[in-house]
Amino acid sequence: xxLTHDLNNPDCVTLGDRxxxxxxxxxxxxxxxxxxxxxxxxRALRTVIAILRLRNDAASRAQTEGLIQAAxxxxxxxxxxxxLDAIEELKERVQFLPAxxxxxxxxxATVPGEANFPLRVRARKLRDTILFVG
Numbered sequence: 001x002x003l004t005h006d007l008n009n010p011d012c013v014t015l016g017d018r019x020x021x022x023x024x025x026x027x028x029x030x031x032x033x034x035x036x037x038x039x040x041x042x043r044a045l046r047t048v049i050a051i052l053r054l055r056n057d058a059a060s061r062a063q064t065e066g067l068i069q070a071a072x073x074x075x076x077x078x079x080x081x082x083x084l085d086a087i088e089e090l091k092e093r094v095q096f097l098p099a100x101x102x103x104x105x106x107x108x109a110t111v112p113g114e115a116n117f118p119l120r121v122r123a124r125k126l127r128d129t130i131l132f133v134g
Contacts, residue, residue: 022054
């Protein structure tokens with residue numbers, strides 16, 4: 001990952017998926033959630049959630065939940081996969097069960113040349129983990 005001091009560079013605000021500039025990076029990362037490039041949106045989601053988790057307050061947790069819910073409905077595979085990554089790291093995830101059920105049944109992404117649906121498989125595993133482990 002390339003780091004620069006230019007906050008307009010989408011790689012600038014992260015270092016190994018950890019915020020480099022802390023709260024200063026939140027605004028630019030939130031803006032990147034609207035970027036047309038799905039890889040930029042996926043990376044921005046990880047960054048925003050990492051920053052919000054540092055705050056560890058009710059408002060940040062609610063914002064995190066909303067961002068993940070929106071990302072689960074994104075048209076692009078990379079963003080939905082990033083949302084699943086985020087859910088896997090949370091302690092409280094029961095609120096995502098309806099969306100995970102939907103994804104497990106209907107996610108459209110396939111692997112070229114194969115008959116499987118990778119996000120459906122991941123969503124099922126995560127759903128089952130939440131249901132049976134907690």
